[in-house]
Amino acid sequence: xxxxxxxxxxxxxxxxxxxxxxxxxxxxxxxxxxxxxxxxxxxxxxxxxxxxxxxxxxxxxxxxxxxxxxxxxxxxxxxxxxxxxxxxxxxxxxxxxxxxxxxxxxxxxxxxxxxxxxxxxxxxxxxxxxxxxxxxxxxxxxxxxxxxxxxxxxxxxxxxxxxxxxxxxxxxxxxxxxxxxxxxxxxxxxxxxxxxxxxxxxxxxxxxxxxxxxxxxxxxxxxxxxxxxxxxxxxxxxxxxxxxxxxxxxxxxxxxxxxxxxxxxxxxxxxxxxxxxxxxxxxxxxxxxxxxxxxxxxxxxxxxxxxxxxxxxxxxxxxxxxxxxxxxxxxxxxxxxxxxxxxxxxxxxxxxxxxxxxxxxxxxxxxxxxxxxxxxxxxxxxxxxxxxxxxxxxxxxxxxxxxxxxxxxxxxxxxxxxxxxxxxxxxxxxxxxxxxxxxxxxxxxxxxxxxxxxxxxxxxxxxxxxxxxxxxxxx
Numbered sequence: 001x002x003x004x005x006x007x008x009x010x011x012x013x014x015x016x017x018x019x020x021x022x023x024x025x026x027x028x029x030x031x032x033x034x035x036x037x038x039x040x041x042x043x044x045x046x047x048x049x050x051x052x053x054x055x056x057x058x059x060x061x062x063x064x065x066x067x068x069x070x071x072x073x074x075x076x077x078x079x080x081x082x083x084x085x086x087x088x089x090x091x092x093x094x095x096x097x098x099x100x101x102x103x104x105x106x107x108x109x110x111x112x113x114x115x116x117x118x119x120x121x122x123x124x125x126x127x128x129x130x131x132x133x134x135x136x137x138x139x140x141x142x143x144x145x146x147x148x149x150x151x152x153x154x155x156x157x158x159x160x161x162x163x164x165x166x167x168x169x170x171x172x173x174x175x176x177x178x179x180x181x182x183x184x185x186x187x188x189x190x191x192x193x194x195x196x197x198x199x200x201x202x203x204x205x206x207x208x209x210x211x212x213x214x215x216x217x218x219x220x221x222x223x224x225x226x227x228x229x230x231x232x233x234x235x236x237x238x239x240x241x242x243x244x245x246x247x248x249x250x251x252x253x254x255x256x257x258x259x260x261x262x263x264x265x266x267x268x269x270x271x272x273x274x275x276x277x278x279x280x281x282x283x284x285x286x287x288x289x290x291x292x293x294x295x296x297x298x299x300x301x302x303x304x305x306x307x308x309x310x311x312x313x314x315x316x317x318x319x320x321x322x323x324x325x326x327x328x329x330x331x332x333x334x335x336x337x338x339x340x341x342x343x344x345x346x347x348x349x350x351x352x353x354x355x356x357x358x359x360x361x362x363x364x365x366x367x368x369x370x371x372x373x374x375x376x377x378x379x380x381x382x383x384x385x386x387x388x389x390x391x392x393x394x395x396x397x398x399x400x401x402x403x404x405x406x407x408x409x410x411x412x413x414x415x416x417x418x419x420x421x422x423x424x425x426x427x428x429x430x431x432x433x434x435x436x437x438x439x440x441x442x443x444x445x446x447x448x449x450x451x452x453x454x455x456x457x458x459x460x461x462x463x464x465x466x467x468x469x470x471x472x473x474x475x
Contacts, residue, residue: 086112090119097126117145121153128157148180156189159196167193168202184215188224195228203228207241218247223255230259250276250284258290266298285316292325296332304329320346324354331361336370343377352378363395371395 089112096105109115109123120143127136140146140154151174158167171190174180182190187210194203207225215221222245229238242248242256253276260269273291276283283291288311295304308326311318323346330339339358343350355378362371396402 086114086116086119090116090122093119093126094122097122097129100130102126102130102132117143117147117150120145121147121149124150124153128153131161133157133161133163148183148186151180152183152185152189155186155193159189159193162196164193164196168197168199182209184219184221187215188220191221191224191228195224195231198232200229200232200234203232204237217241217245218249220251222248223251226252226255226259230255230262233263235259235263235265248281250281250287253281254284254287254290257287257294261290261294261297264297266294266300269294270300270303283314283316285311285319285322288316289321289325292322292329296325296329299333301329301333301335320348320351320354323347324350324357327354328357328361331358332364334361334365336362336365336367340370340373350377359395363398366395366398368395368401 089108092108093105096102096108105123105126109119112119120139124136124139124143127133127139136154136157140150143150151170155167155170155174158164158170167189171182171186171193174186175182187206191203191206194206203225210217210221210225217225222241225241226238229235229241238256238259242252245252253272257269257272257276260266260272269291273283273287276287288307291307292304295301295307304326308318308322311322323342327339327343327350330336330342336358339361343354343358346354355374359371359374359378362368362374
């Protein structure tokens with residue numbers, strides 16, 4: 001993040017280009033339902049009315065289900081190329097997109113002699129939803145005109161598909177280079193990207209802008225802010241943001257529960273879950289994954305199975321993630337044989353994540369026999385991944401079985417398997433610095449190593465002993 005972006009997001013300034021406050025009341029007339037639109041369209045068509053003069057044409061296309069048949073009628077009748085033709089074609093692009101037929105949507109788009117910014121936005125959204133970010137970027141670059149919706153679509157698409165830094169860069173370009181004021185949808189995508197990179201300082205400034213603009217936190221924006229704070233490890237700020245939400249939905253509650261579970265505070269996660277149910281919010285399947293994770297991190301075996309049973313009793317079908325939490329719960333608690341049997345009898349393939357978490361538990365508890373069994377399962381799930389070999393060799397090292405360790409390493413070399421190095425990062429002045437083991441590529445690597453040596457010398461000479469501290473209660 002450059003200095004320009006940092007100054008733009010400074011809490012001491014307005015943060016973004018000046019813009020009017022959102023309207024408190026904006027009501028639209030209720031649109032007719034899809035069935036009603038189709039009935040009206042058929043009635044006018046049977047009466048012999050020309051398609052371009054049929055007032056129900058555009059609403060009928062929005063009904064999606066009959067879009068292909070109406071499209072055929074449009075082609076056969078040769079609708080004149082008027083403004084209504086652009087609107088009809090745009091509706092066709094949208095209808096095919098909603099049906100998941102992006103190729104057909106693109107064909108209609110390419111055949112249009114005239115297009116509006118709305119037409120371009122509909123195609124852009126279709127490509128983003130389809131996960132084709134390269135094609136979406138090409139369309140975005142080609143657009144003769146863009147509005148805030150165009151920027152929102154591409155920023156959110158990048159942020160949701162792992163292109164977080166690109167999303168942040170686009171946000172800066174939108175606000176600084178083009179002077180456009182972000183709306184609620186813009187901030188949802190931007191905060192999602194900030195969360196994934198770990199830019200807590202920028203996230204706080206974005207939160208300040210949201211408050212100044214008086215954007216509502218009752219929807220996705222509030223959820224993303226809570227999630228951003230929890231992902232960045234700032235649970236106090238996450239809890240404060242949660243309390244500031246006027247009308248909380250299940251996603252707000254779940255985001256905070258996920259944070260407490262991930263940061264080793266299972267009691268708070270369970271307490272929050274109980275409070276959520278007390279106020280009448282029904283948990284979702286994702287909420288139960290968070291609760292089961294909390295039980296796993298807290299070693300609460302009986303509570304974990306109780307909540308798993310509650311999942312079923314509430315009519316929520318357990319997914320592989322729920323079963324995986326039970327395997328992790330048993331493994332962390334030392335019930336390795338039970339965890340292995342549970343994983344081996346799941347209704348679907350446990351996959352890489354479940355087997356690797358169980359192998360890690362085997363390493364922690366020093367159970368070589370179970371580690372070997374689990375490592376074979378993990379190798380079957382992902383033979384080219386190095387974690388099964390590394391975790392197994394670490395288990396052998398813990399048990400001082402050096403020959404087995406050497407054999408595992410040799411096997412790893414024979415198969416050409418390498419382990420990706422661990423990565424750590426830190427944010428400084430809005431920039432994220434990444435490091436790997438024995439990293440010499442960072443431009444300040446010599447200075448960093450020298451400072452670590454100085455710290456080591458000072459701590460050794462001072463006979464430093466860490467002082468314990470207690471976390472303050474947030475709930």
